[in-house]
Amino acid sequence: xxxxxxxxxxxxxxxxxxxxxxxxxxxxxxxxxxxxxxxxxxxxxxxxxxxxxxxxxxxxxxxxxxxxxxxxxxxxxxxxxxxxxxxxxxxxxxxxxxxxxxxxxxxxxxxxxxxxxxxxxxxxxxxxxxxxxxxxxxxxxxxxxxxxxxxxxxxxxxxxxxxxxxxxxxxxxxxxxxxxxxxxxxxxxxxxxxxxxxxxxxxxxxxxxxxxxxxxxxxxxxxxxxxxxxxxxxxxxxxxxxxxxxxxxxxxxxxxxxxxxxxxxxxxxxxxxxxxxxxxxxxxxxxxxxxxxxxx
Ligand SMILES: [Zn+2]
Numbered sequence: 001x002x003x004x005x006x007x008x009x010x011x012x013x014x015x016x017x018x019x020x021x022x023x024x025x026x027x028x029x030x031x032x033x034x035x036x037x038x039x040x041x042x043x044x045x046x047x048x049x050x051x052x053x054x055x056x057x058x059x060x061x062x063x064x065x066x067x068x069x070x071x072x073x074x075x076x077x078x079x080x081x082x083x084x085x086x087x088x089x090x091x092x093x094x095x096x097x098x099x100x101x102x103x104x105x106x107x108x109x110x111x112x113x114x115x116x117x118x119x120x121x122x123x124x125x126x127x128x129x130x131x132x133x134x135x136x137x138x139x140x141x142x143x144x145x146x147x148x149x150x151x152x153x154x155x156x157x158x159x160x161x162x163x164x165x166x167x168x169x170x171x172x173x174x175x176x177x178x179x180x181x182x183x184x185x186x187x188x189x190x191x192x193x194x195x196x197x198x199x200x201x202x203x204x205x206x207x208x209x210x211x212x213x214x215x216x217x218x219x220x221x222x223x224x225x226x227x228x229x230x231x232x233x234x235x236x237x238x239x240x241x242x243x244x245x246x247x248x249x250x251x252x253x254x255x256x257x258x259x260x261x262x263x264x265x266x267x268x269x270x271x272x273x274x275x276x277x278x279x280x281x282x283x284x285x286x287x288x289x290x291x292x293x294x295x296x
Contacts, residue, residue, distance in 0.1 A: 006038030008187040010064075010071075011176070013045045014056035017237050018063045020296035021191070021221040021229035024250045028218055029189035030069050031271075031278040041183055042071040047078045047175055067243050068267040076183065078175050085170040088178045088208055089131060089163060097207050098163060100129035115159030131164040133207065140199045145216035146284050147192070152199035161200055173200050181210040192217040192289070193228060216280060221253060221292040229292055236296055243267050247274070249293050255286045 010026045012018070018026070033040040042064065044057045061075065092098040101119040108115065120134065135158065141151035152158070163174040180188065180201075195217045205212050220228045238246050244263060247270045251258040256277060262270055 005184075006033065006036045006186050007041065007184050008033035008038055008189065009041040009043050009180070009183060009185050010069075011043040011045050011179075011190070012060050013048070014052050014060065015230075016053050016056055017059045019229050019236060019238065020246070020250070020253075020292045022060075023063075023067065023238060023246060024221055024253060025189070025191055025218055026064060026069055027067075027247065027250045027274070028254055028278075028283070029187075031274045032189055032216070032280060033187065034271075034275045035278045036187075038187065039072040040069075041073055041076070041185070043076040043078065043179060043183070045078050045172070045175070047170060047172065063238065066240065066267075067247055068271050076179065078179065081175065081179060081182075082170070084178050084182065085175055088174060089170070092133060092163065092207060093131070095207075098131050098133050099160075100124040100126055101132045101160075101162075102129050102166075111159075114157065115161065117160055120160065128166065130162045130166040132160040133163050133204065134160050135203060140203055142198065142202055142212070142215060144195070144198075145189075145214060145280055146219075147195065147217050148284075150195060150198070152196070154199060154203060158200070163204075173197060173204060177201050177204040177208065177210065180213060181205070181208070185213050187216070188213050189216040189218060191220055191228075193220060218254075218283065219287045220289045221296075222289055223292065229296070238296075244270055247271070249296065253290075253293060255282045257282075 008029050010029050012022055030040050042061070046052055046057060064071070089098065099120050102124055103118055115132065135154035137153065137155035139151050139153050141149060144150050161173065163171050165171060198215055202212050223229055244265060244267055247267060248258055248263040251274055256274065256279065258273065262273055
């Protein structure tokens with residue numbers, strides 16, 4: 001693939017401001033894209049209104065800008081893309097890859113997370129039903145730039161999965177795949193908490209006739225209790241005015257060995273150093289999920 005056609009993205013959900021963990025993800029994908037002289041896009045994944053926090057999208061964008069993480073083009077909001085998701089779902093229905101399912105929460109829970117295909121031949125109507133995608137009993141594997149070979153059998157490990165929820169919301173998996181294709185994303189770098197979503201997304205790409213991007217899943221920054229940093233477990237906000245410090249700490253956490261004196265330089269100088277020295281191989285060799293630095 002030529003450098004010019006390389007397109008990466010950072011795709012936060014507006015559930016709260018950036019914290020150290022999401023800054024690490026944004027920075028790594030930015031450096032990786034810029035070193036390749038590719039584009040770096042931002043997409044706001046605002047598909048689940050009950051989980052969203054008013055003003056969080058704007059706050060995330062302001063924080064990216066203040067850290068010098070300037071994106072190409074305009075920001076894509078998933079809430080504006082419902083027609084595209086509906087069209088993708090229609091095409092899956094037309095090829096009979098999707099069926100409607102009326103199983104209640106209790107029944108799904110009793111299955112231990114692996115759907116048994118109970119509704120697959122019932123020809124249920126769409127109203128008050130979830131839409132599920134039929135999967136195959138085959139091993140789906142891909143080569144992750146950081147993790148290496150990863151595989152899943154969707155049938156035995158997961159079962160037919162939901163692409164539109166019973167409440168009418170499109171699933172994260174469907175929306176992401178439709179948008180990655182729409183934005184011609186070639187490189188996806190994101191947190192390892194999404195690793196086990198990737199086989200579902202690759203399978204959806206195959207069902208819809210889309211290209212599969214390259215994937216790299218970053219280790220997760222953990223709090224002192226060993227949990228992923230997130231709004232739910234009170235990750236600290238990144239205080240304004242300390243942007244250079246945050247970027248340096250993120251580079252250090254990513255094992256990129258930034259020199260000590262870089263900490264006192266401008267955001268632009270730190271990013272220039274980061275683009276020049278970025279080495280995903282170092283992440284691969286040295287890093288597992290590990291504690292965020294003290295103070296984050
Ligand atoms: Zn069902």
